[in-house]
Amino acid sequence: MNKENRNNHSRTNETQSTARRRSTIPEKTAPPEGSANRRKMQRKKEDRIVNRIVLIVVLALLLIGGVLGFSVYRYVTSSLQPLDTSNKETVSVEIPSGSSNKAIGEILEDDDIIKSGMIFNYYTKFNNLTGFQAGNYQFSPSMTLDEISTMLQNGEGSVTSDAKVTIPEGYDVDQIGDALAEATNISKDDFLALMESDEFFEKMNTAYPDLLGSAADAEGVRYRLEGYLFPATYDYYTGNTLEEVVTQMVDKSNAVMSKYYDQIAQKEMTVQEVLTLASLVEKEGSKEDDRKNIAQVFFNRLAIDMPLQSDISILYALGEHKELVTYEDTAVDSPYNLYTNTGYGPGPFNNPSEQAIQAVLAPTANDYYYFVADIQTQEVYFAQTYDQHMQLVEEHVNNTSN
16 A cells, blocks of 8 residues: 555544544434423413412402301391391390490390390491480380380380489580589589599590590690580489499490591591580580581681680680670680680580581681671671671670661
8 A cells, every 4th residue: 555545544544533533422402392392381281270270269269258248248137137026025124324335235135135236336326326315125026226226215214214414505514513413412523523533534535535535635624524525414323423424425425426537537627626616616606507607717717827716715714604705804814715825725615516516517618707696686797807897796796886
């Protein structure tokens, strides 16, 4: 073999050797199309399983919610119906003095007159049923909630009270003390001492936080429960304690005011502010239309930081009840003096009626800043300016126009 052939043979062997070496290195290749499809199918399968599980869970929750909702619906509707329409047998049920609607509901449920005391309580609230009276009643399971409520409101129990205590609209704490002393064996001094008791007020505040929360925050008040002893006629029994008697009044106030808590919040007012203005409106006007206009006059003054200048505030500051307020009186040094102090003052000046409360919550829009009442006719005259007001005073108070 010549040299050239040897060289060619050598190169051939080298090429084959290189080819063999290269053939031992694996080449990167794309995965088979079938493998990718299998993975996609697997993911879709997993997604379907997840979706099914989620659907089952959602349906289960909806089913549970529906069952619970239906159960609650059936419970409420059945509780609103007579417990047993076929059972006409009457049961003697004692309703103690000072019992709240909630307590009465619990008593009726315990005596098997109604199905649910809780539903009875909500029923009376939604229908604004108040003024339930103590007594020994004859109820039957066949009676409706309305029939039971009517009997309680009319006081159709067999037990008669030892006394009736009437608190007129607009009475203040001092006057209520006189009324209690006159109708019962409760002394006025004991009553006023209770009105000054921080311990008793805290007890009431714990029981009625929505009612008394803002009263608890007030500063400079004479009696924290002033304005919260609702004017009404109350049954008094010889065995009643003073605290029970007052609690009955506060409970009545809460029953009335609970209808307006949402409205008070919407007006961005406190219960203390509403009752304070209502106590002024109560005394400044007697007709509903006048009261609504007077309430707006007070709001107009508050809006421009003008003193309310109500004579009612002066009389309360003086601690007197008289018809004529003098210029000297208007200078009395007291936080209750709304001639010298702006704003609402410390708190209510008396215990107002529901009509006065409603006037404050729904006043008649006007642009008046002054009003004066004719003592003889009880007519109220309104004015936009001070000059107009003074002219009305001359005509209807000083009677100089005659």
